[in-house]
Amino acid sequence: MRHDNLPFHPDPSVPALALPEGACDAHCHVFGPAAQFPFAPERTYTPVDAPWEVLQALHARLGLQRTVLVQASCHGRDNAAMLDAIARSGGTCRGVAMTGPEIGDAELDRLHAGGVRGLRFNFVTHLGADADFDAVAGLCARIAPLGWHAVVHFDADRLETLAPVLKTLDLPLVIDHMGRVDASKGFDQPAWGMLLDLMEDPRFWVKVCGAERITRAGPPYADAVPFARELVARFPDRVLWGTDWPHPNIRKDMPDDGLLVDLLAEIAPDPAALRRLLVENPTRLYWAD
Numbered sequence: 092m093r094h095d096n097l098p099f100h101p102d103p104s105v106p107a108l109a110l111p112e113g114a115c116d117a118h119c120h121v122f123g124p125a126a127q128f129p130f131a132p133e134r135t136y137t138p139v140d141a142p143w144e145v146l147q148a149l150h151a152r153l154g155l156q157r158t159v160l161v162q163a164s165c166h167g168r169d170n171a172a173m174l175d176a177i178a179r180s181g182g183t184c185r186g187v188a189m190t191g192p193e194i195g196d197a198e199l200d201r202l203h204a205g206g207v208r209g210l211r212f213n214f215v216t217h218l219g220a221d222a223d224f225d226a227v228a229g230l231c232a233r234i235a236p237l238g239w240h241a242v243v244h245f246d247a248d249r250l251e252t253l254a255p256v257l258k259t260l261d262l263p264l265v266i267d268h269m270g271r272v273d274a275s276k277g278f279d280q281p282a283w284g285m286l287l288d289l290m291e292d293p294r295f296w297v298k299v300c301g302a303e304r305i306t307r308a309g310p311p312y313a314d315a316v317p318f319a320r321e322l323v324a325r326f327p328d329r330v331l332w333g334t335d336w337p338h339p340n341i342r343k344d345m346p347d348d349g350l351l352v353d354l355l356a357e358i359a360p361d362p363a364a365l366r367r368l369l370v371e372n373p374t375r376l377y378w379a380d
């Protein structure tokens with residue numbers, strides 16, 4: 092199959108930073124192999140195969156012991172590749188699925204038994220059609236009793252219209268990639284203020300990964316790191332971090348995952364804050380039971 096994405100970094104550095112016991116990569120993906128797990132016909136990109144075995148080897152190199160696999164749009168609503176990886180993980184991996192309002196209760200139960208603890212909703216222009224908000228609200232009402240959360244992925248320019256509707260949902264909500272604010276616009280940009288305002292609501296969590304997506308300066312992402320650091324300082328109990336391997340739709344400067352780990356020394360310089368970010372917070376959302 093012809094892919095249109097760059098391959099992941101062939102030889103990531105071994106980080107200098109030693110991660111705490113039980114450290115979790117709370118945002119990464121498995122893609123394919125396409126021969127076994129075909130990509131969705133409606134996808135907007137075709138990634139390179141990125142199987143579980145390669146992710147496991149990367150995690151061993153980086154010092155990460157647990158994994159949250161996040162369903163990506165290239166696999167659409169077919170969560171099979173993710174479920175297969177979770178089933179082979181020996182309990183060290185959980186998942187965030189994508190589905191639609193037609194899903195039955197028995198299928199939600201099957202996803203729960205398979206390690207899923209949340210649903211993801213996309214409002215990102217380059218990934219295709221927005222999730223339908225009525226369907227999102229209906230699904231959120233059904234998954235809240237399971238102890239699940241919603242992961243919301245949006246472009247920063249959607250914040251103004253999305254924030255009020257997201258606030259109507261009665262379950263924990265995790266915002267992907269620091270709300271995809273443009274790091275070059277600094278702390279005074281309106282989107283950053285709106286993101287902080289949402290985070291004042293205790294239902295909201297935020298992923299402080301995605302420096303490589305919000306940067307305009309490129310590696311080592313000096314423009315983006317202050318945003319992550321500020322979120323960790325202000326909301327230490329509601330932040331998550333992940334590599335985002337294999338980095339779909341990164342069009343240049345494929346990240347060195349070892350460098351991304353080393354940025355944590357600046358993002359969470361206090362060891363207790365780093366432990367919350369990498370161990371305690373993901374445990375609360377994904378391994379509560």
Ligand code: 0GY
Nearest residue numbers: 162163164165218335339340
């Ligand atoms: C990410 C980011 C991207 C892709 C997806 O669902 C997806 O396909 O999330 C992106 O293109 O920015 O989190 O993997």
